[in-house]
Amino acid sequence: MRRIGFHNREKEIKEIKNLLDAEPSLITFVYGPINSGKTALIKHLIEQLPDDYVIFYINLRTKFLASYDDFVESLFEMELETEETNRKRKETLKELISSITKVTGIPINREFLDYVFKDKKPKNAFSYIIKLFEAVRDSGKQPVLVLDELQKIGDVKVNGPLIYELFNFFIDLTKELHLAHVFVISSDSLFIERVYSEAMLEGRCRYLLVDDFDCETATTFLEKHGFSDDEKATAWEYCGGKPVCLIEVVNSEKKEDKAKEMLMIRISEMKTILKRVKELGSEICIEDKSYSVRYAELIDALKHFAEREVIDIDEMDEISTTFLVKKNVLFVDPVRGVIKPQSRLNLHAIRELMN
Ligand SMILES: Nc1ncnc2c1ncn2[C@@H]1O[C@H](COP(=O)(O)OP(=O)(O)O)[C@@H](O)[C@H]1O
Ligand SMILES: [Mg+2]
Structure with missing residues (x-):
């Protein structure tokens, strides 16, 4: 089986390592187009970090989140009560963190979980996490x-809204307590x-863009995989740098x-999106x-990309922007x-359709 190794991202890795070297003070929002490699970058970086960082990594992508309880459940990892752990139940935070590995969900036992769910108060969950992180720090490690x-x-x-409670909690962890680095x-x-x-x-957060590879990075990636000059160019x-x-x-x-086929598929998907709006209308x-x-406004919006790859936010109406972002076109x-388009494939598809 062919395995594609992790490629480059030196600049981003250096930037994040630099942040991790300093005392936590701001929340870091890592953003970028879909499938640009944000998750891959963070996971790769985690592997490289020395053992004195304990990373609590939680991916909500696959979680079902309809209520507050769902959210709390997705945060914590129950200590499984096997026969052995029953004999030696982990009762204190110190005992709980004793089994922590470098990357982990947030460990919790039955008693703490009852407390965290009590009265549906995010404060309970957050104060538990703060206590746990303090125990991690007291053990000489950086959460x-x-x-x-x-x-x-959502x-x-x-x-x-839960999101405001969370933002306040992140501000506590970083700017107020300098207890943990927070990456969203x-x-x-x-x-x-x-x-x-x-x-x-x-003033309480910073932003880190993880974009598709630039041309040079994509080219060295393709060279690694034995592409000829013509194949690299195509x-x-x-695909651009996705x-x-x-x-x-x-x-x-x-x-x-393969490259041509991917473009054809995207063109046909986008055709369907536009056809539906034209015939059935849509709301956002x-x-x-x-x-x-409005169909006519969508077309006007997309026409901006006939000549250019990137436009100013002010150049497009909010409704079309929001719709096309939701459809993963922009x-x-x-x-x-x-x-800008979500990818070079999307840029080409837009241009084909506008012709
Ligand atoms: N730097 C990289 N080197 C090699 N493959 C990568 C790299 N970044 C992303 N990928 C590949 O692209 C896929 C999508 O990246 P992912 O990190 O899931 O995107 P995002 O989280 O930005 O949506 C990954 O599963 C991985 O296979
Ligand atoms: Mg991801």
Whole structure:
């Protein structure tokens, strides 16, 4: 079996290691287009870190999150009560962290769990985590909390929206207590846009873009996998620097045909999206209000990419932007104030359709 090793990301790795060297003070939001390699980067980095970092990594991607209880459940990992652990139950935090490995969910036992669920108060869950992290720090290690695909908690509410409780908790962990590094990862640029305009986070977080590979990085990746000059050019032309896409080409026998096939599929998907809006109309919700999506405006919006690869956020109307981002056609970068297609494949598909 062919295994594709991790490629590059030296700049991003250096930047994150640098952050980890300093006392925790800000929340770090890691964002970028879908499948740009955010999760892969963090996982690769975790492997490289020395043992004195304890990383609590929680990926919400596959979790079912309809309620507060679902969220709390997704955070914690129950200590399994096997016969052996029954004899030697882990009762204190110190005992709980004794079995912690470098990467872990948040360990908890039955008693603490009862406390955490009690009265549906996020405060209980958070004060437990703070105590646990303090115990980790007292053992001479640095806790790091990583929440992947955080946008999945959506509009789960406990009194108010859970997300605000969480942001406050992250601020406690970083800026107030300097207790743990906090990384929040998301592919959802609408979520990052919300975060970016959130007053309570101002001056309390930083943003790290993990974009598709640039041309040079993609080229060295393809060279590693024995691509000829022509194959490299075609792969870049169609896939740009999207790692999954490049891997798909690396793994196929007829590289050029594969690239062309991927473009054809994307064109046909996008055609369907536009056809449905044209014939059936569509609605989109922005800040709890519903708006109709207009076909003519979508087309005008997409035409911006006929000549350019990146446009300014102000150049496109909010409804079209939101719709096209939700359909994974476009990616908004609120930090740089720009909109661009989710990938080079999407850029080509847009151009084909606008012709
Ligand atoms: N630096 C890299 N080197 C090799 N493969 C990568 C790299 N980054 C991403 N990939 C591949 O691309 C896939 C998608 O990346 P992922 O990290 O899941 O994207 P994201 O989390 O940004 O949506 C991964 O499963 C991995 O196979
Ligand atoms: Mg991911």
